[in-house]
Amino acid sequence: EAVKINTFLNTVLLPYQELALAEEKEFVIDLGEDQQLFFDKKRIHQLMIILLDNALKYTAPGEKITVFSSVKNNEWLIKISDTGIGIDEEKKAAVFERFYRGEESRNRKTGGYGIGLAIAKWIVDEHQGEIKLTDTTPKGTTVILRFPVK
Ligand code: ATP
Numbered sequence: 001e002a003v004k005i006n007t008f009l010n011t012v013l014l015p016y017q018e019l020a021l022a023e024e025k026e027f028v029i030d031l032g033e034d035q036q037l038f039f040d041k042k043r044i045h046q047l048m049i050i051l052l053d054n055a056l057k058y059t060a061p062g063e064k065i066t067v068f069s070s071v072k073n074n075e076w077l078i079k080i081s082d083t084g085i086g087i088d089e090e091k092k093a094a095v096f097e098r099f100y101r102g103e104e105s106r107n108r109k110t111g112g113y114g115i116g117l118a119i120a121k122w123i124v125d126e127h128q129g130e131i132k133l134t135d136t137t138p139k140g141t142t143v144i145l146r147f148p149v150k
Contacts, residue, residue, distance in 0.1 A: 003041050005076070006034040009069055012045055016052045016065075024061040032070030038150050039127060047123045050116040051080045051143050058141070059084035076147040083140040092133045096121045 013029050020027035055065045059082045068079040087095060087102065094100050101114035124131040129147040136142045 001041060002036050002038055004034055004036050005069065005071070006031045008041065008044075009048075009067070012048045013052075013067055016056065020056060020065055023056065025056065025059055026064040028064065028066040030066060030068045032072075035071045035076075035149075037071070037076060037147075039147070043123050043126065047120050047145075050120045054116060055080055055082040055084070055141075055143075058082065058086075063140070071149060074149045076145075076149055078145040078147075079142055080145075081136045081140065081142040083136055086135060086139050087133060087141050095133070096131075 009031060010029070013027075017027040017029065052065075052067075059065060063083040064081075065083075066079070066081045068077075068081070070077050091102060095102070095117050097114075098118040099114045100117075121131055124145065124147075127147055129145060132144045134142045134144060
């Protein structure tokens, strides 16, 4: 369906911004020019929830989460950056497998079954998109999403 991306993203992001502030984490929303795109709103919402839950879960008070979105060159780019515990290079591929959980997370009080990123990957594939994990400088994780614009 046709969706105004900034309206959509604000609906998804504002509750997380409140949550982050309550946990004393910084939460920056950086949206480009608004555009109308076609996608499955429910699925992309679910995808964002998975990634935002992780960003909050693996970030401590005083740290920062930034969400960036822009449409350029027939591509919708979304970046979710955090300054949290980060993901080791050799684990970056494994985290997309079902039931994989980093030992840091298994030791943590934070719950989870390690299913989130497997579902995220499935949703991205279904939209012919791409999901990549990179490091945030100086520390943390940045998730990069790219979707072709139809
Ligand atoms: P859940 O099933 O509730 O999503 P989970 O967070 O453990 O639990 P995934 O979302 O699949 O599962 O993530 C898999 C693993 O990837 C996590 O256990 C964690 O080790 C790592 N991970 C995911 N996102 C981040 C992040 N933003 N920063 C650091 N590590 C992360």
